[in-house]
Amino acid sequence: MRHQLYREQQLNCNVEEAWKFFSSPNNLSKITPKDMAFTVLSKDSDQPIFVGMKIDYTVSPLFNIPLKWTTKIIQVEENKSFTDFQEKGPYKYWHHFHEFIPNENGVLMKDTVDYELPLGFLGSIAHQIIVKDKLKKIFDYRFQVLDQFFNQ
Numbered sequence: 001m002r003h004q005l006y007r008e009q010q011l012n013c014n015v016e017e018a019w020k021f022f023s024s025p026n027n028l029s030k031i032t033p034k035d036m037a038f039t040v041l042s043k044d045s046d047q048p049i050f051v052g053m054k055i056d057y058t059v060s061p062l063f064n065i066p067l068k069w070t071t072k073i074i075q076v077e078e079n080k081s082f083t084d085f086q087e088k089g090p091y092k093y094w095h096h097f098h099e100f101i102p103n104e105n106g107v108l109m110k111d112t113v114d115y116e117l118p119l120g121f122l123g124s125i126a127h128q129i130i131v132k133d134k135l136k137k138i139f140d141y142r143f144q145v146l147d148q149f150f151n152q
Contacts, residue, residue, distance in 0.1 A: 005113040011150040012106040019079045023048045025055045031142045049073045092118040
């Protein structure tokens with residue numbers, strides 16, 4: 001079963017600043033909780049994203065068990081939006097659309113994550129018991145870090 005996580009956050013900066021931050025794969029570790037041991041492994045992670053870019057990570061979302069995760073950037077519209085799609089990793093399906101909308105207060109950033117867990121019925125149970133709350137906590141953490149970074 002597919003699920004969706006949607007978040008939006010007002011950032012007090014211009015769209016170029018927001019884009020520069022979010023289009024750098026190395027900044028992902030700055031907005032991910034430390035206990036997840038999120039590490040970007042890709043050698044070209046110091047350059048801005050581009051269509052076709054593959055980003056390799058290790059992450060320990062549960063029980064300190066490291067998992068390898070590969071996402072591919074499948075859509076980029078500079079200063080407006082980009083999409084990452086899981087090629088290999090813990091989800092059966094992961095599609096994360098990032099959108100940046102300039103407004104009078106800076107930039108409204110929107111995240112829409114469509115995802116599905118593997119293992120059918122067992123995945124549905126894991127979603128209810130663990131994964132849904134874990135994703136919520138990850139994005140709550142991101143909200144706080146981004147608020148401090150862009151809005152203080």
